[in-house]
Amino acid sequence: MKAFDHILMAHGGGGQLMDQLLNEVVRARVGNEILAQGMDSGILQTPAGRLAITLDGYVVTPPFFPGGDIGRLAISGTVNDLAVCGARPLGIALGLIMAEGLERSILERVMDSIAATAREANVKVVTGDTKVVGRGQCDGLYVTTAGIGEVPAGLILGHAEVRTGDKILINGFIADHGLAVMLAREMPHLTTPIRSDAAPLNGLIEQVLESHAKVRFMRDPTRAGISGLLADLARASRRRVVIEEECLPVRRETRHAAEMLGLDVMEVANEGKVVMVVADEDAGKALTAMRSHPLGKDAAIIGEVTDVTDGLCELHTTSGGRRVVQKPLGEQLPRIC
Amino acid sequence: MSSGRTTISEVTGRLGAAAVRLRAPAAFMEVCGTHTVSAFRCGLHSMLPANVKLLSGPGCPVCVTAQGDIDLMVQAAELPGVTFCTYGDMLKVPGTHGSLDAARGRGADVKIIYSTLDAVKWAADHPKQHVVLGAVGFETTTPATAAAILEADRRRLSNFSVLASHKVLLPALRALLDDRQIQIAGLLCPGHASVILGSEAFRPLVDDYGFPCVVAGFEPEQMLAGIARLTEMVATGRPELDNVYRQVVKPEGNPLARRIIANVFEPAPANWRALGVIPGSGLAIRPQFSRFDATLRFELVAKDAPEPAGCRCGQVITGRCTPADCGLFGTRCTPMDPVGPCMVSSEGSCAAWFKYGPSVAVQPAQEAMR
Amino acid sequence: MCLAVPGKVIRKVGDDADVDLQGNQLRVSTVLVPEVKEGDWVLIHAGFAIQTLDEESARETFALLSELETT
Numbered sequence: 001m002k003a004f005d006h007i008l009m010a011h012g013g014g015g016q017l018m019d020q021l022l023n024e025v026v027r028a029r030v031g032n033e034i035l036a037q038g039m040d041s042g043i044l045q046t047p048a049g050r051l052a053i054t055l056d057g058y059v060v061t062p063p064f065f066p067g068g069d070i071g072r073l074a075i076s077g078t079v080n081d082l083a084v085c086g087a088r089p090l091g092i093a094l095g096l097i098m099a100e101g102l103e104r105s106i107l108e109r110v111m112d113s114i115a116a117t118a119r120e121a122n123v124k125v126v127t128g129d130t131k132v133v134g135r136g137q138c139d140g141l142y143v144t145t146a147g148i149g150e151v152p153a154g155l156i157l158g159h160a161e162v163r164t165g166d167k168i169l170i171n172g173f174i175a176d177h178g179l180a181v182m183l184a185r186e187m188p189h190l191t192t193p194i195r196s197d198a199a200p201l202n203g204l205i206e207q208v209l210e211s212h213a214k215v216r217f218m219r220d221p222t223r224a225g226i227s228g229l230l231a232d233l234a235r236a237s238r239r240r241v242v243i244e245e246e247c248l249p250v251r252r253e254t255r256h257a258a259e260m261l262g263l264d265v266m267e268v269a270n271e272g273k274v275v276m277v278v279a280d281e282d283a284g285k286a287l288t289a290m291r292s293h294p295l296g297k298d299a300a301i302i303g304e305v306t307d308v309t310d311g312l313c314e315l316h317t318t319s320g321g322r323r324v325v326q327k328p329l330g331e332q333l334p335r336i337c
Numbered sequence: 338m339s340s341g342r343t344t345i346s347e348v349t350g351r352l353g354a355a356a357v358r359l360r361a362p363a364a365f366m367e368v369c370g371t372h373t374v375s376a377f378r379c380g381l382h383s384m385l386p387a388n389v390k391l392l393s394g395p396g397c398p399v400c401v402t403a404q405g406d407i408d409l410m411v412q413a414a415e416l417p418g419v420t421f422c423t424y425g426d427m428l429k430v431p432g433t434h435g436s437l438d439a440a441r442g443r444g445a446d447v448k449i450i451y452s453t454l455d456a457v458k459w460a461a462d463h464p465k466q467h468v469v470l471g472a473v474g475f476e477t478t479t480p481a482t483a484a485a486i487l488e489a490d491r492r493r494l495s496n497f498s499v500l501a502s503h504k505v506l507l508p509a510l511r512a513l514l515d516d517r518q519i520q521i522a523g524l525l526c527p528g529h530a531s532v533i534l535g536s537e538a539f540r541p542l543v544d545d546y547g548f549p550c551v552v553a554g555f556e557p558e559q560m561l562a563g564i565a566r567l568t569e570m571v572a573t574g575r576p577e578l579d580n581v582y583r584q585v586v587k588p589e590g591n592p593l594a595r596r597i598i599a600n601v602f603e604p605a606p607a608n609w610r611a612l613g614v615i616p617g618s619g620l621a622i623r624p625q626f627s628r629f630d631a632t633l634r635f636e637l638v639a640k641d642a643p644e645p646a647g648c649r650c651g652q653v654i655t656g657r658c659t660p661a662d663c664g665l666f667g668t669r670c671t672p673m674d675p676v677g678p679c680m681v682s683s684e685g686s687c688a689a690w691f692k693y694g695p696s697v698a699v700q701p702a703q704e705a706m707r
Numbered sequence: 708m709c710l711a712v713p714g715k716v717i718r719k720v721g722d723d724a725d726v727d728l729q730g731n732q733l734r735v736s737t738v739l740v741p742e743v744k745e746g747d748w749v750l751i752h753a754g755f756a757i758q759t760l761d762e763e764s765a766r767e768t769f770a771l772l773s774e775l776e777t778t
Contacts, residue, residue, distance in 0.1 A: 186425075187451055192731040253730035256771050260712045260728065260751075262371075264378065318770070319345050319557030321380025323693055329672055371709040424753070452754020454736055477709050481753050484738050529709035532750060532758045555709075556770055584764030585750060591758060594739045 007102040012132030022130065025107055026096075029115040030125040034091070042126025044091050050151040052087035054078055058143040063110065065184040067176070067195025068271070070143050071113035076200045076271055077222070078147035079121045083202035084218040084274055086157050086209065087149025091126035092118065095144035100135045110141065121200035123147075155209070159236040161216035166305040167283035168233075168241065169276045171204060171290050172298040173197065173249045174226055178268035179257050186261075193253055197272030204293040205274060213286035214279035221275055224328050225267040229275055230303075230313040231327040240308035243325065245317045247302045266315075267328045277305065344558050349384060352565035356386035358572035364390040364520060365567050366656050368510065369475075369527030370397035370684025371555055377693035379557040389568055391560075392656040393689065394513065395612060396527065398473045398504060399426050399682035400654075403608040404642035406502040407432035410471045413500055413631055414445040420463070421447045422456035423471035430681050433642045437471075453485035460489065460497040469631045472501045476533040479503040479620065480594040483601040486622070486629045498631035499622065504607055506530055507538060508618035513655060514546045521656050523549035523567035525560065528582045535590025536580040543578045554582040601626055610678040611644070611651035648677035653686050660690035667691060711752040713765045713772060716745050726751060729771065 001020045010017040027035060034042045056077050063070045075092065082089045094114070098107065118125060177196040201220070209215060217237075221229040226248075234241040250265050258265045272295060278286040283301055290296030313325040356363075367373065373393045376382065385391065395401050411432050414421035421437065428438045428449065441447040446466075450456050453470055460468035472482045482501050489497040506527070513519060526539050531552045539550040549570040553563030562581040570576050580586055598620070607619025622630040631637065644650075648670070649663040660666050660679065670676035672688050679687035714726035714733070724737045726749060736755045737743050748765045749756035766772045 186449060187733075190731055190733045194731070253728075256712060256729035257731050259771055260710065262374075262710045315380070317378070317380045317557070319379045319381075319561075320349075320384060321557065322383040323377060323380040326692055369709050452736065454754060475709075477711070477752055477757070480739050480757070481755050484736065484755065487738075527709055529711045529750075529752060529757075532711070554768060556768065559768070582768075584768045585758060585760060587758075591739060593741070594757065597739065 005104050007098045007100060007104065007107065007132055009100050009132050012098070012130055018130060025104065025111055026128065026130075029111045030094075030118060032124045032126070034124060034126040042091055042093065044126060044148065046090060046150055049153055052082050052085045052149040052151055053146065054081040055146045056081065056144065058145070059139065060181060061139045062184055063106065063141055065181045065196055066192070067180055068198040069110060069113050070141060071110035072117045072198050073271055074143040074145045075114055075117035075121060075123070076198045078145040079123060079200040079202050080220045080274070082147045082149035083200075083205045084220050085149070085151065086155040086218070087151045088206075089121060089123040089147055089149045089202055091124055091148050093146040094125045094128040096128070097131045097133060097138050097142040097144070099133055099137050099140050102140050106141065110143070117200060121202055123200075157215065157217055159217060159233070162233075162237040162239060162277055162305055163216065163279065164239070164305055164307045165280040166216055166277050167280055167301050168230075168243070168303040168305070169278055169283065169286055169290065169299060169301050170226070170249065171201070171274055171296040172272075173251050173254065174221070174270055174273060175250060175254050175258060175265040175268035177271040178225070179254055179263075182261070183257060190257075192257060194251070194257060197270060199272035199295055201272065201274050201295060204290060204295045207293050208276065208286050208289045211285050211289040213282035213289065215276055215286065216279065217277040219275055221270045221273055223269050225265075225269060226275065227264070227266040227325050228327045231325055233275075233277070234313040235311040237305070238309050238311050240306045240310050241303060241313045242306055243303035243313065243315050245315055247300050249298045249300050266325065280304075345561065348558055348561040348565055352389070352561060352568055353386055355565060355568035355572045356389050359388055359568065362388040362390070363522040363568060363571050364392050364656060365523045365525055365564060366392045366394040366521045367525040367527070368394040368396035368506070369530065370400075370682065371529070372396065372525060372527060372553075372560065373686060373689045374684050375555040376560055377689050381557060381560055384561065385564065389564065391525070391564065392521065393654070393686035394656060395509060395609060395654040397679070397682050397684045397686070398475055398478070399430055400650075400678040400685040401504065401609045401612065402430070402473045402502045402678075403610050403639070404433055405608070405639035407436075408434065408642070409632070409637050409639050410500055411435065411437055411440050412637055413469045413471070413635060414440045414447050415443075416635060418465075418467055419446065420459065420466045420468050421445065421471060422450045422459065422468055423447070425449045426682060427471060427473065431675065453481045454488060457485050457488045457492070457494070457497060460494050461492055464496055467496045467498070470497070470499045470501075472499065473503065475504055475506050475527070475530045476598070477527075477529045479598050479602070480533060483597045486601050486626055487597065489629060490626065495628075498629050498634045500631040500637075501620070501622070502607070503602070503620045504609065505604065505618045505620065506534070507541070508615050509609060509612065510542060512612065512615045512618070514542065514548060516655065518657065519655055522571050523551070523576070525563045525567065526550050526552040528552060528554040528559065528586060531580075531582070531586045531590065533591050533594045535588055536578065536586050537588045538590065540578050543576055547576050549576040550578050552580040552582050552586050554585060608641075611654055645676045650677035650679040650687070653679050660687040661694065663687070709752070711750045711757065713748060713760055713769050714751055715762075716743055716747045716749060718745055719743070724749070724756065726756070
């Protein structure tokens with residue numbers, strides 16, 4: 001078949017051109033025995049028990065940014081949504097929507113990244129879908145990923161598990177992803193060492209769970225930043241959560257760039273972070289488990305759950321003041337995932 | 338930040354000592370959107386003594402930009418062949434018929450710029466497009482627009498013009514103080530506008546009105562030190578001009594920046610939303626640069642838009658009521674769907690109160706648990 | 708809208724200067740402070756240097772310049 005440099009409408013048509021695309025660009029990179037079956041669904045073996053299922057769409061522009069790309073984001077994001085529910089990822093379903101005219105080399109780079117991130121997370125792409133839309137639509141490439149995972153028996157996580165005195169932990173530096181993307185898009189002439197933190201966290205999370213630290217609840221602080229996560233946590237668990245601003249890990253260059261753009265680092269997206277609520281007596285053990293993993297070297301305890309039942313998140317600021325942290329409206333930040 | 342903490346405790350100590358000597362509660366006003374946000378973000382209000390308050394004045398340039406001026410920007414953005422460049426702050430500000438963001442959604446070419454010179458470079462690189470630079474701001478930002486016009490002039494660009502609604506701070510502050518109903522005991526002066534203006538710019542307010550003025554930066558220590566000095570002045574009955582941001586703000590400010598502004602702009606009346614027209618508080622492009630005036634290039638005429646019924650922004654930004662006192666606040670008027678100017682920008686008094694306001698009323702966890 | 712941050716001039720490039728901002732680097736206009744030279748500290752607002760600063764004062768005043776990563 002003729003070689004192609006750009007995506008054509010026919011590549012989404014379900015015919016020979018689509019087969020060529022899938023074979024040369026997709027299966028060549030993420031191929032495995034399940035995909036090789038060539039069925040309309042990927043068939044997985046799962047033990048009886050609880051299944052976790054999650055779905056995400058990725059529409060970030062630009063598709064490549066320092067530290068990552070839309071492909072790495074997609075796999076990491078879906079793996080993390082499973083992992084924070086305690087689920088071990090079993091398989092990923094990958095949807096690609098491309099605009100006619102998309103350069104093949106862009107798709108190949110994204111697929112390379114998807115393959116590498118999937119290997120890192122020890123998860124397979126077991127089924128997928130391909131569509132092509134008109135030139136100029138969908139910013140070139142949109143990715144959707146659904147993930148399935150199995151939740152171990154006896155692992156109970158949730159807002160209802162949260163108790164007075166529980167500690168709140170995070171595995172490292174905040175705000176890097178959102179700033180990396182925003183700077184790449186809005187200030188391309190600023191050179192910056194800030195890199196997206198996009199990464200699959202299932203290995204780190206497994207390590208913490210294996211330490212037998214009593215983890216009550218986990219969540220990844222994506223679009224609304226840790227502000228959104230903490231405000232939701234406080235409200236849903238009906239507890240006052242108190243956070244120490246001084247304990248939040250923030251890189252110097254990230255804080256400076258945020259200040260320049262008038263952004264609050266607590267409201268900026270993360271794609272390689274997990275916030276855990278852990279029983280007080282196990283907080284040290286959980287922290288050690290995090291810090292012994294490459295993605296948790298800078299982990300910190302950032303706050304705790306109090307007895308007060310007003311469902312607010314209170315921040316003790318570095319200057320000794322206090323304020324309430326609300327969930328951001330969501331309009332402020334441009335699309336970053 | 339342990340050394341910062343020591344400084345903070347020294348400053349709060351001074352503030353507390355001065356507050357005890359006040360004969361009546363004192364409300365000070367800041368007139369800078371960045372002060373508004375910085376104060377809320379560091380929880381400053383929780384650190385003030387019970388008888389000292391910090392109110393927000395007309396310090397948010399986006400908020401005080403007249404609806405008619407926003408409408409002109411949207412109109413310009415929708416002209417064929419125009420690329421409209423503006424700061425991110427302007428994008429979602431609603432005019433009478435929608436915002437620049439909405440215009441962009443309908444196909445207008447609207448670009449966010451960080452520096453006005455980016456707009457000039459774009460114009461130079463795209464001779465077939467006409468670039469209109471939309472700008473608002475006080476003296477901190479005005480030099481950037483003036484510099485852009487001078488650069489466009491130097492490059493002899495014929496495809497660049499400016500729609501600017503810059504404001505001049507001192508006439509507005511005088512208008513505020515001329516209103517005898519105002520119950521503000523002193524002014525926390527904007528640190529970065531003062532970089533351009535110089536701390537001495539506020540001397541007339543002290544001399545003519547006997548009004549305490551202190552220039553402060555944006556760190557918590559700065560704002561607290563400024564409020565401490567203001568409180569001391571009120572407690573002793575000795576209004577003065579002081580500057581706790583001396584490392585950054587000089588008495589004479591940046592004279593070159595002011596000359597650049599004066600080269601390009603001349604004083605004009607300006608319509609401040611919620612305050613009305615204040616003579617000499619705006620800037621018009623001088624006749625010798627009229628080819629860079631977008632209102633002339635495109636024959637754009639601003640139309641007055643009436644203020645919405647029930648909106649109390651005028652009283653909010655003159656310190657006569659808090660945002661929470663307004664009947665529309667949080668119900669009909671929210672950041673997602675703003676009615677009045679104070680809710681329009683994230684630095685506006687009402688928007689800041691909406692986001693951080695619960696802080697002011699909430700007890701600390703330790704107290705709440707007893 | 709009065710957001711301004713401190714930075715150190717790495718090099719002058721005509722009317723512009725490349726400024727280090729705690730590891731980030733940005734080219735800003737120096738037309739408002741034309742006397743600025745390499746090694747000077749400046750305050751930057753909207754892509755313009757608006758004032759020169761001395762390093763010691765800058766470090767005392769701006770928490771952003773704290774040496775510590777986490778604060």
